[in-house]
Structures are given as structure tokens and as C-alpha cells.
Amino acid sequence: MTLGLKTTTIIIRVLIYATIIAGAFILMIPFFWMLSTSLKDEGAVWLFPPRWVPKPIIWENYKTAFTMWPFGLYLLNSTKLVVINIIGVLSSCSSVAFSFSRLRWPGRDFFFLLLISTMMIPGQVTMIPVFVLFRSLGWIDTFYPLTVPAFFGSPFYIFLLRQFFLTIPKEMEEAAKVDGCSTFQIFSRIILPLSKPALGTVAIFTFMGIWNDFMGPLIYLNSESKRTASLALGFFRSAWYGGTHTAVLMASSMIVMLPCLFLFFFAQRYYIQGIVITGLKG
Amino acid sequence: MKEYRSKLARKEAIEGYLYAIPWFIGFVVFTTGPIIASFLLSFTNWDLVRTPKWIGFGNYKTLIEDPLFWRGLKVTSIYAAFSVPLGIAGGLAIAVLMNQKIKGLSIFRTIYYLPAVVSGVPVSLLWSWIFNPDFGVLNYLLSLVGIKGPGWIYDERWALPSLIIMSLWGVGGGMVIYLASLQGVPTELYEAAIIDGASSWRRFWSITVPMISPVIFFQLIMGIIGSFQVFTQAYIMTNGGPNYATLFYVLYLYQNAFQWFKMGYASALAWVLFLVILILTFVQFRIANYWVYYESRR
Numbered sequence: 055m056t057l058g059l060k061t062t063t064i065i066i067r068v069l070i071y072a073t074i075i076a077g078a079f080i081l082m083i084p085f086f087w088m089l090s091t092s093l094k095d096e097g098a099v100w101l102f103p104p105r106w107v108p109k110p111i112i113w114e115n116y117k118t119a120f121t122m123w124p125f126g127l128y129l130l131n132s133t134k135l136v137v138i139n140i141i142g143v144l145s146s147c148s149s150v151a152f153s154f155s156r157l158r159w160p161g162r163d164f165f166f167l168l169l170i171s172t173m174m175i176p177g178q179v180t181m182i183p184v185f186v187l188f189r190s191l192g193w194i195d196t197f198y199p200l201t202v203p204a205f206f207g208s209p210f211y212i213f214l215l216r217q218f219f220l221t222i223p224k225e226m227e228e229a230a231k232v233d234g235c236s237t238f239q240i241f242s243r244i245i246l247p248l249s250k251p252a253l254g255t256v257a258i259f260t261f262m263g264i265w266n267d268f269m270g271p272l273i274y275l276n277s278e279s280k281r282t283a284s285l286a287l288g289f290f291r292s293a294w295y296g297g298t299h300t301a302v303l304m305a306s307s308m309i310v311m312l313p314c315l316f317l318f319f320f321a322q323r324y325y326i327q328g329i330v331i332t333g334l335k336g
Numbered sequence: 337m338k339e340y341r342s343k344l345a346r347k348e349a350i351e352g353y354l355y356a357i358p359w360f361i362g363f364v365v366f367t368t369g370p371i372i373a374s375f376l377l378s379f380t381n382w383d384l385v386r387t388p389k390w391i392g393f394g395n396y397k398t399l400i401e402d403p404l405f406w407r408g409l410k411v412t413s414i415y416a417a418f419s420v421p422l423g424i425a426g427g428l429a430i431a432v433l434m435n436q437k438i439k440g441l442s443i444f445r446t447i448y449y450l451p452a453v454v455s456g457v458p459v460s461l462l463w464s465w466i467f468n469p470d471f472g473v474l475n476y477l478l479s480l481v482g483i484k485g486p487g488w489i490y491d492e493r494w495a496l497p498s499l500i501i502m503s504l505w506g507v508g509g510g511m512v513i514y515l516a517s518l519q520g521v522p523t524e525l526y527e528a529a530i531i532d533g534a535s536s537w538r539r540f541w542s543i544t545v546p547m548i549s550p551v552i553f554f555q556l557i558m559g560i561i562g563s564f565q566v567f568t569q570a571y572i573m574t575n576g577g578p579n580y581a582t583l584f585y586v587l588y589l590y591q592n593a594f595q596w597f598k599m600g601y602a603s604a605l606a607w608v609l610f611l612v613i614l615i616l617t618f619v620q621f622r623i624a625n626y627w628v629y630y631e632s633r634r
Contacts, residue, residue, distance in 0.1 A: 159352030180370035206362025266456030307458035
């Protein structure tokens with residue numbers, strides 16, 4: 055007996071849904087596990103088999119995360135770096151992208167190719183001389199090495215913004231020129247306002263990159279009071295090998311992750327759009 | 337009139353350079369300059385304190401005989417060889433499933449994408465705890481189906497596979513891109529293939545894959561470059577151990593430069609990294625001629 059075409063289609067669809075739901079569930083397990091551990095008391099962390107719903111639920115852990123060390127200060131340091139980097143990246147990259155997409159100058163296409171190819175050079179290759187440079191400027195243990203480079207453009211974001219600027223119709227610019235607009239006015243009054251989604255995407259990517267950066271702060275920051283949240287969390291690890299504070303450590307990790315998760319939920323559209331722009335047109 | 341136009345063009349050119357100045361400076365100060373400096377430093381012995389001493393090819397000779405250099409290269413290559421193709425295959429498979437007119441698509445897409453949103457130290461700490469051999473969730477779940485799980489990151493044989501598994505958690509990152517590109521494949525192609533009697537498997541390999549091959553190619557290139565930059569996981573979770581099983585290249589580079597202050601040797605390592613990535617990318621571009629399909633170049 056053969057199954058009818060309709061029955062087969064239904065079976066296939068059920069299988070597809072089952073796979074997708076199972077996969078989604080598996081991918082969520084680490085988050086559940088983290089949340090669950092972060093709400094346990096330290097004794098319950100070391101129980102086997104583990105309990106998914108902690109009993110009792112210790113909300114205190116989230117408070118302890120702030121009282122056992124200056125976690126608030128670390129979060130503030132990270133926030134400062136993020137804000138300065140966003141300002142730097144948006145101003146420098148939009149200006150450069152404007153030049154590469156809307157202005158004509160000799161050598162432009164060559165330099166654009168050069169820019170694209172530098173996207174493929176990992177920062178680790180240039181890390182040592184850049185460190186030596188900042189050290190000779192006396193910038194070790196300051197925020198400068200972690201903020202100043204943002205003001206000199208980042209190939210990836212320049213590329214993303216350029217792709218977006220190219221989609222803005224040339225006619226608007228011509229009309230503005232006839233009306234006597236200067237280049238700067240075209241840039242600031244036409245291109246930038248029309249590019250809010252792309253600028254939003256760049257801001258979000260910058261946020262994620264700087265907030266989660268570990269190597270940069272690890273190399274440049276020494277004093278405890280200057281640590282970023284990620285860096286502090288990394289140092290906390292060594293204390294953790296003694297086997298204590300796992301619940302608080304998970305609570306702290308949760309706190310560091312939350313801004314990224316929230317940002318993603320509220321700005322999902324920009325987020326996915328940016329990924330698609332750069333991922334598809336590469 | 338002609339003179340007026342050339343004057344305009346010159347004005348535009350000057351403005352063009354002006355607006356691009358931040359990148360020109362950045363390109364010289366943070367990219368080209370450092371690459372040249374790193375090349376020169378790689379021929380010296382330098383501890384940041386005394387003046388650098390020129391030792392010719394000394395660092396490169398040491399490097400060839402340094403088992404840890406080879407270990408770093410091997411660990412990183414194995415990681416790239418597994419995590420990148422598995423990530424691409426997984427992301428593509430999920431994207432194809434999601435492209436079947438699924439109800440609640442945006443919810444599923446969000447869930448799958450969520451792990452790709454988080455990264456860095458918190459994720460490394462979370463996975464260290466997941467991989468805990470005695471109290472971690474992974475071995476607990478395995479015990480439910482009667483498997484006694486290994487020591488994961490604490491076991492020399494399992495440490496690198498553990499990090500590969502962890503990387504697959506972010507598979508949703510690529511999925512979003514593939515999904516978007518799948519939606520751009522013209523439906524007429526599929527309709528024609530169905531009329532010709534092509535099976536769905538055949539349609540996948542003969543239409544879907546070629547049509548989105550530029551996207552797959554881009555992900556491949558960036559994925560491999562990304563693999564050669566792995567640092568945080570290795571530093572936080574295993575610190576290169578146990579017994580150098582997860583000594584990623586960049587971790588070894590970091591240790592040489594910032595823990596042992598062997599700036600010359602670390603620069604040689606950096607330059608080799610640069611060359612390796614350059615060669616890998618070049619080779620991939622050559623191979624791409626055989627499998628990547630660009631519609632505009634027909």
C-alpha cells in the first residue's frame with residue numbers, strides 16, 4: 055500500500071517542524087542552564103543530578119554580583135568605551151563611506167579594493183607594533199588605545215555603510231546641488247538622515263564588539279579600577295577554580311550578556327539587515 | 337564651460353580625499369605601518385626594555401624547530417577544518433528547513449540566532465560550566481541516555497572537540513544569511529526543474545547551492561579567518577591545555593608577546609599568521625573558480 059501524496063506531504067511537514075523545534079530547544083539549553091545556576095545557592099550548584107528549577111530561588115546572587123566586587127564600576131567602564139567607540143566609528147566610517155560612494159576622485163576604486171582586502175587582516179597581525187606605538191605615547195593603562203583607533207575608520211563598517219549609501223538615488227543629490235547645497239550639506243542633510251537604519255546597524259555591531267572585547271582590555275589595562283566587565287569576569291575565573299562562587303559567577307555572566315540580548319530583541323530588524331547587507335554582497 | 341567642469345571635478349576630488357582622510361591615516365598608522373614594523377621586528381630580539389638586537393633569520397629558525405609553534409598551527413587548523421564546514425552545513429540545513437513556509441518563522445529565527453548574539457568571556461564561562469565533567473549539564477544529559485560523558489575541556493583528547501562543539505552553538509549566525517539568500521533564488525528555476533522531474537535532493541545541489549554559492553564562499557573565507565583569531569575561549573576555558581591540546585595560534589602569540597615579552601619572536605609568529613591567512617585566502621579564491629557561480633559573469 056502506498057501513502058497518498060497528501061499524507062506524505064503532511065508527514066514531511068511534521069518532521070520539519072519536529073526538527074526545528076527540537077533544534078531550538080537544544081540551542082536554548084545553555085541559556086536555561088545559566089539562568090538556573092545563577093539562581094541556586096552554592097550548595098545546590100554541586101548536586102547531581104542537577105535541579106532545573108532551583109529550590110530555594112536565590113535572587114540574592116544578582117545582588118552579590120554587585121557587592122562582592124566593584125562590578126558596577128566595571129560595567130560603567132565598558133559603557134564608556136562603548137559610547138566613545140560608537141561616536142568614533144559612526145563619524146569616521148560614515149565620512150569615509152560617503153567619499154567612497156558619492157564623490158569621484160582619482161584612485162578611488164583602487165583604494166576601495168585595498169580597503170576591502172584589509173578587512174581580511176586579523177588585528178593580531180598588527181597587534182605588537184600598535185602596542186609598541188601606544189606604549190611609546192604613554193597610553194598603557196588608559197582608555198586611549200581602546201578608543202582612539204575607532205576615529206580612524208574600520209574597513210568592515212566603511213564597507214557596510216558604502217553599500218547602503220550606494221542605494222540612495224543620485225537624483226536627490228543632484229536636486230540639492232541645483233539648490234546650492236554644499237557637499238557637507240548633502241552629506242549631513244541628505245545621506246546621513248536617509249541612512250539611519252545602516253548607521254543603527256553599525257552602532258549595534260560596534261556595541262557588541264566593544265562590550266565583548268577581551269583581548270584589547272587584557273593587553274592595555276592594568277589597574278583594577280579601569281577593568282571592563284568582560285576583563286573583570288575573565289579575572290574572576292581564576293578565583294573560581296577553587297570551586298566557589300559558581301552561582302554568582304553565572305549571575306555576573308548573565309548580567310554582562312543581558313545588554314546584548316536586549317539590544318538584539320529590540321533592534322532585531324537593524325541587526326539582521328546589517329548581517330544580510332554585508333553577508334550577501336560580499 | 338570645459339574649464340568650469342574640470343574645476344568642479346578638481347573640487348570634488350579634493351573633497352573626496354578630505355572625507356576619506358580618517359581611513360587613509362588609519363590605513364597607514366594602524367595597518368600598513370604596523371605590518372612593516374612587525375616584519376622588521378621579526379628579525380630582532382627584543383624584550384621591550386633593552387634596544388632591539390638584529391638577529392637576521394634567527395627567530396624564523398627557532399620557529400621551525402619550535403614544537404609549540406607547530407602545535408599552535410595544528411590546533412588552529414583542525415579547529416578551522418571542523419568548525420567552519422560544520423557551521424556552514426548546519427546553518428544551511430536549518431535555513432533550508434526554515435525556508436519551507438514555516439509558521440512562526442520569525443520566532444524560530446530569533447531563537448536560532450540568539451546564541452550568535454552573545455560572545456566573549458560570559459559565553460566561555462558558561463560553556464566551562466556546561467562542560468564540567470561531574471556537575472555540568474552536558475554529562476548530566478548524556479547520563480540520562482546511559483552514556484558516561486568524557487572529561488571534555490579537562491581531557492586532552494576531548495578539549496579541542498569541546499571547543500568545536502561550542503562554536504556550533506552559534507550556527508544561527510550563518511543561518512540568517514543563508515535564509516535571506518535562499519529567498520532571493522528565483523522560484524522559476526525550481527518550477528522548471530520540477531517540470532523536468534528533478535528530485536528535491538537534485539534541486540538542492542543543482543539550483544540552491546550554485547545560486548547561493550557566492551554567499552557560502554564569503555562565509556567560508558570569513559569563517560577561516562575567524563578561526564585563526566580564536567583567543568578568548570582558549571585563554572579563559574583551557575589556557576591552551578590540557579597538555580597543549582588547545583594551544584591556539586593566537587594564544588601562543590599572545591603568550592610570547594605579553595607574558596614572556598619576546599616581541600621579536602612574537603612578531604615572527606604574527607608575520608607567519610599573516611602569510612598563512614594570505615595563502616589560504618588566495619588558494620580559496622583559486623578554487624572558487626570551479627564552484628562559485630556569479631550570475632553577472634556568465
